[in-house]
Amino acid sequence: MKSLLTYYPLYKIVTVLAGLPILIALLLATDHYMGYQERAISAEHDQETVQLILLYDNLAHNLALERGLTAGVIGAKGQGPQVEALQKQRQESDRHIAALLDFHSALLDARLLEQLKADVKSQLANLKNVREQVDALKLSLSPFTYYSNLNQLAIDNSLIMLSTIDSPSVAKLGSSLISIVIMKERAGQVRGALNGAFASKRSDAAQYTAISGYIESGRYAERSALMTMSDELGSSLNQMKNTSVWQNVLNTQQSYLSQKTSLDNLQGPAPQEWFSAATEQIKLINQLRNSIQAQMIDLSTSQAKQAESNKWSILLLSILIGLALLSSLYFSVRSLKSRVGHLTQGLAQMSAHRDLSQTLKDTGKDEISQISRSVNGLTDSIRRVLQHILNTNEHSTEQLTQIVTSSQQLGRSSQETNAKCSNIAAAMTQLSQSSVEIAQSSERALEETKLMTEKVITCQTQSLTSFRSVEALVEQIEQTQKCMKDLETDAENISKIVDTINGISEQTNLLALNAAIEAARAGEHGRGFAVVSSEVRDLAQRSKLATEHISQLLANISSNTNTAVKNMDKSREATHVTFDSVSTVKTSVAELESVIELVNQHINSIANATTEQSTASDAVDRDVDVLAEIAQNTGSLANTMNGIVSEYQHEMEEIRHQLTEFKLQ
Structure with a gap:
């Protein structure tokens, strides 16, 4: 190797030896840039996934409101102010349905999106029929069951989309959000079921089993939420649980569960009183849901912006450093070639004429x-x-x-x-x-x-x-x-x-x-x-x-x-x-x-x-x-x-x- 290097000029060897690390550094910088590019794409993917999850969440939320108002209209025999409120909520639900169906993304899996939309469209096909039955007070299909199944489908689709998120922090917030949505959904189901039971002053074993299942599922969702959400959100949830509204709802639920042997003579609050208390609890849960939604949007947006900023920063930095290194290499090799030439020329003259009176230029601190x-x-x-x-x-x-x-x-x-x-x-x-x-x-x-x-x-x-x-x-x-x-x-x-x-x-x-x-x-x-x-x-x-x-x-x-x-x-x-x-x-x-x-x-x-x-x-x-x-x-x-x-x-x-x-x- 040493003998091989002696066949080439020093400035060429320096150019090769210094140029290879610069080239490798540029390649690594390019690879680093591609990594940040992938992170930026992943962050945008997570951002769009969060948007889709929130669309499903908003759909489930508005359908749950429509379900509750529908139960009130049926209970009032189509009379009272609830009829007008139901019509307004139906318009809000239709707006969120349209927003979900109009959602398109270039980053998400198109086949998966279409499959999820197809399942939702299949369920929404019966929405008009259910609404007409409610308006006519001729029920051949249970509105409560229909809305509950449609909301569960929205929750399941949200869980499927949550599994595609790459960011652990965003995924953790999404898991907390879905747990809160499940809590809200189960609270709405319990509200509707108990409202009918308290109105008729009686219940049966099937309804009792369904209500106890709703309550137990809500508890599991609450446990999952506390385990995944941050300390701040967990503290907010615990504060909500300690409010009189929440405790009143829990006491009413426990009172119903304790009457398993006397369902034919059910004791409980008036339907309006229960519905109002349960609605207040759902509003508390919805406040926490809105807070988690806002955090998910902010986090996914900030991560996407940060990834994009990092991508362009590394690109600009790589270009600047590459230009600086190449410029330094060019001027260094040029200076080295010139100074080595002067050195060899002076030594050749000293050797040819045996002239030891000459002196070489030695200003500087480098090796030459x-x-x-x-x-x-x-x-x-x-x-x-x-x-x-x-x-x-x-x-x-x-x-x-x-x-x-x-x-x-x-x-x-x-x-x-x-x-x-x-x-x-x-x-x-x-x-x-x-x-x-x-x-x-x-x-x-x-x-x-x-x-x-x-x-x-x-x-x-x-x-x-x-x-x-x-x-x-x-x-x-x-x-x-x-x-x-x-x-x-x-x-x-x-x-x-x-x-x-x-x-x-x-x-x-x-x-x-x-x-x-x-x-x-x-x-x-x-x-x-x-x-x-x-x-x-x-x-x-x-x-x-x-x-x-x-x-x-x-x-x-x-x-x-x-x-x-x-x-x-x-x-x-x-x-x-x-x-x-x-x-x-x-x-x-x-x-x-x-x-x-x-x-x-x-x-x-x-x-x-x-x-x-x-x-x-x-x-x-x-x-x-x-x-x-x-x-x-x-x-x-x-x-x-x-x-x-x-x-x-x-x-x-x-x-x-x-x-x-x-x-x-």
């Missing part, structure tokens, strides 16, 4: 201007590079001359380097021998420090043993001192006990003395008691002597204990001093061991250093030999370089000649 700026920047960079190369070429020529001179000097220097390498090799041999002797001396010093380390370790072991012995002695002295203090405390406690015993013996002696006195007073009877008291006094005396002896012993023990405690304090202080001394010796020995270890490390370092120095000396000796060889090779390379540089000088002269062919200024 960016290319021109890039080319101008490139040529400017090339000019600077070529100028720099020319300058560098001249400088390189000078440098090559210096390189030749330097290579000659390098050859001479390599010879001198070779001679000095021989001197360095001899000096390194002597240095290697000295390093071997230093290493041997270091090994002997290392052995002596090892012996010193072993002796220090032995000394440290002995000092550690002494330290532990003194430490144990300190603990034993402290324990003995504690025991002596406990003994002193116990002696004091025993002394207190002896004092107590001594006090007891004194009291006992006093008691024995008192007992002897009492025994002497007793005479012969107290002799035995006197003997006992004498013995007790002797025991007390001996106890006192014993306690005094114990006290003396305790005093001696306490004195000796105090002396022992003082001596133990002195011994403890002496042992602490000894302990500190032994600890100091232990620390000193440990420090000495560390110092010896440090010396040992230094000696090892010296030995290793001398060994490494010897190894390095050997390596240097070998490197000096290599250096001498390199110096010889350098001399050879310097000679070779002289030849290469001469050739390079010749090539640089050719490059300078080619660069001068470019026009830089």
Whole structure:
């Protein structure tokens, strides 16, 4: 694909690539316009359908009015003002019949319209006969049934036409309208049927079934209307249901339905009263019907106008946008062709004449201007590079001359380097021998420090043993001192006990003395008691002597204990001093061991250093030999370089000649 595009000019490719989307856009706009055209036709179709539905609705409404007035005329035996009202209503009904039959449409299904009209015409064929029977009060065909069937046909036709509406909102309003029409129709049927029943004061099962069916059908229609109509219309219907007129009609209907078992003796309002109330209810329903009709007309008309407006708007917008795009494409391609031509022409001249002093027009912000700026920047960079190369070429020529001179000097220097390498090799041999002797001396010093380390370790072991012995002695002295203090405390406690015993013996002696006195007073009877008291006094005396002896012993023990405690304090202080001394010796020995270890490390370092120095000396000796060889090779390379540089000088002269062919200024 990329190679294929290179065979065509850029402006043609742009024309095709930009023209295709414009063409597609125009096709889509046309399709969009056709869609709006279809919507406009559909909206007009819905509008005409609504018109036809309203014609059927108006027909059913006016026939229902004619049915009610017909029932009134029959009930009045052809007398009263209802006869004139019936004639006027017949004229109104004929006008709506003519409007329905004259309706024609180019958008609606003609076959369906004709079929619906044919059914209506078939029913209307008997209208004249029914009217004549009513006028003559000779009824062979029930007017009530005839008008009801004709109205039901109009409602069915409205439902059929409602199914052809495309707009959901219009269809929803139409469904609500038909439900209201059914409610009104059923209310009219109930009005007519009950009017006859209340007039005759009786009814039968068939009439009861028909009336209850009308009422139930009206309720279903009311339910359908509430489910399909808007909140506003639903609220209006609920408000109507809450009026007294509506409630009065419902109560009358319920009263009739509750008399199913007594239809021969029917109770209810007067026919005129009932007819008037039912008519008021129908008027309320008709008001809601008129409101829905107006909304349907407004909605269908507005949708048709909106669809038509959208159709012409999209057409006009498509034409304007298409013209703008095509004009933009034409002028853009024309400008692109011109600017690309100027660009290629300028580049061709620069290439043909090797003229880098020209500059391309780069005003603007599009890609061609960016290319021109890039080319101008490139040529400017090339000019600077070529100028720099020319300058560098001249400088390189000078440098090559210096390189030749330097290579000659390098050859001479390599010879001198070779001679000095021989001197360095001899000096390194002597240095290697000295390093071997230093290493041997270091090994002997290392052995002596090892012996010193072993002796220090032995000394440290002995000092550690002494330290532990003194430490144990300190603990034993402290324990003995504690025991002596406990003994002193116990002696004091025993002394207190002896004092107590001594006090007891004194009291006992006093008691024995008192007992002897009492025994002497007793005479012969107290002799035995006197003997006992004498013995007790002797025991007390001996106890006192014993306690005094114990006290003396305790005093001696306490004195000796105090002396022992003082001596133990002195011994403890002496042992602490000894302990500190032994600890100091232990620390000193440990420090000495560390110092010896440090010396040992230094000696090892010296030995290793001398060994490494010897190894390095050997390596240097070998490197000096290599250096001498390199110096010889350098001399050879310097000679070779002289030849290469001469050739390079010749090539640089050719490059300078080619660069001068470019026009830089």
